[in-house]
Amino acid sequence: MLRELIDEGRKMKSIELYKQGKISLGLGAKIAGLSISEYIDLLKEYKIQINLDINDAKKALGYARKII
Numbered sequence: 001m002l003r004e005l006i007d008e009g010r011k012m013k014s015i016e017l018y019k020q021g022k023i024s025l026g027l028g029a030k031i032a033g034l035s036i037s038e039y040i041d042l043l044k045e046y047k048i049q050i051n052l053d054i055n056d057a058k059k060a061l062g063y064a065r066k067i068i
Contacts, residue, residue: 007033011042019048025056036060 014031017023023031029039043050 014039015043015046015048018043021051025050025052026059 011032011034014023014028017031018025018028025039026036028043029036032039032042034042040050
């Protein structure tokens with residue numbers, strides 16, 4: 001139960017920082033302990049607008065190239 005509270009706190013903190021524009025999508029996902037796609041789903045759940053910057057797009061493209 002304590003672990004669940006800590007995980008939830010990390011998710012909420014990452015959402016707060018992301019909303020403030022202080023962290024990127026990738027860093028938000030890392031802080032929350034989620035994959036980028038899971039983090040995007042979390043942001044959608046909380047009705048947070050997704051702001052992709054050029055670095056996030058480049059990382060996503062690089063990752064896609066590795067797995068294809």
